[in-house]
Amino acid sequence: LLSGSKAAGVLGAITCLKKLCNHPKLIYDTLHSKAQADGTVAEGFEGVGDLFPPGLFDSGRPGRGEMAWGWEDLSGKMGFVARLLAVLRETSTDKVVIVSNYTQTLDLFATLCRQRGYQYVRLDGSTTINKRQKLVQQLNAPGSQVGLCIVGQSVLCGPCSEVLALPPPVIAPH
DSSP states (O other), X not given: OOOSSHHHHHHHHHHHHHHHHHOTHHHHHHHHHHXXXXXXXXXXXXXXXXXXXXXXXXXXXXXXSOOOTTGGGGSHHHHHXXXXXXXXXXXXXXXXXXXXXXXXXXXXXXXXXXXXXXXXXXXXXXXXXXXXXXXXXXXXXXXXXOOEEXXXXXXXXXXXXXXXXXXXXXXXXX
């Protein structure tokens, strides 16, 4: 992880540690994206692939399968958010906004929502301004079944009454 120029190596290692703190699936994806691109192992990750049980994140089909039930509990942060969302869904009608610095982390939250049947909207840097407005209206519409908004940090969202900071991500019921 620390090969190459010292500064670049250190920044790369810090990024990998951030990914690992969000969820080990992000490291798994790094391994497999490099392997699929040119058949080699990403530098600094030699042997890391052996730490992941087969089928855990992809039903044995790298990049194409479903993740095993309970995958979110491999990260304390993701497991906590999953349990919090389940409790909020059972006990309130609050809308929840999840904010993350990383698109890949937003992808994991979207996967969690799909697996659990949670209706959500997603706004990130690729969402056009016109579409953003429509998604926010959909979230805020009276009687809307959409209770969750997954947002990239680059997208501004409305005021929230409470913020529970888990850097990154941030959850804010409003």
